[in-house]
Amino acid sequence: MLVVEKVLAEDILRISGVNTRKCMKCGKCSASCPAFNEMDIHPHQFVSMIERGDIKKLIKSKSIWNCLSCMACVERCPKNVEPAKLIEAVRLAVIRQQGANHLKADKIPALVDERLPQQAIVSAFRKYSK
């Protein structure tokens, strides 16, 4: 594991508050996930990869942009691992870097239509930008 990866892994564990060792690898989180088909790495894999410190692939993963924060994985995990918090922490590790915002304000006008509620824009900025 690279030193940067080690620091990142520690950060991710700390800010998520997740104890990856509670996971019994049942896969229920991924089975519950409504974004499963849009993910290259699935929620249960986040848990084991973060435990191993395998962070580089997670940072590049499209899963961090496709998680819906629906909390199904959190609700249904029999061990209360809360995998969504790990996905959130990886996403934050990316967008907290300078210039690494995933959603930029100049992209918004093209995405907005007459009916889109403010709530959509506010939440997308919270998820994809710092």
Next chain:
Amino acid sequence: MIFSYYPGCTLKTKAKSLDIYGKKSAEELGIFLEELPDWQCCGAVYPMAGDEIATRLSSVRALATARNLNRGLVTLCSACHNVLKRVNEDMKTNEYIRTRVNNYLEDDIQYNGETEVYHYLEMIRNVIGFENLKRKIKYPLKGKKIASYYGCLLLRPGKVMQFDNPENPSIMEDFIRAIGAEPVIYPFRNECCGGYITLENRRLAKEKCNTIVASAIEKGAEAIITACPLCMYNLEVNSTELKLPVYYFTELLAEALGVK
């Protein structure tokens, strides 16, 4: 009876009917919803990371203002409700967050999670009662088959939200019965509509919404009700195959109470 009321950004703009009919109906039911002074947008999604402090401040200010007014705080938008309720839980139970948030706040609003946060539907269930609501209905929506769309935000995480059984909820069905209509149970009522993903990966939002709407239709629904402006948008705009009319639950409530 008076409650403090947190409308949130969208209820003042694109979701005015959720707000207006909510307030009118409450008044008819003997409850005055007094808008919180100087509320700020809650951010629409709960900040899950434990070191996110600034993103919790607007919620805490709203919660503390209600506490200082000595009132319970009522929400209508599912997203605001999710954020306020979860931040309130943090302030009650997470010392790290509580200390840091309070360090930012003005001295007179040190806050420790004292406020009771109710979603409007919980207010109906817990304060008014569905039986009492039923008695006040002037124009029951007889014969209307209505599907509830709970989505994620009212229910999960169940341990914190304490709204209803997160896997088999009944509060919206009880509401539908109370206004004289017939609830339709379908398997996707608590599955995600995609939420903000409509801005990032519209295809995924469409897939989710088409499944939800098709499932409600298959079980005989003629309409869907929701408490969330973004669910409303997704279910209406991102359902591209089959369509159902989608209403805010407060619109139907106001209609049944005769205040629309």
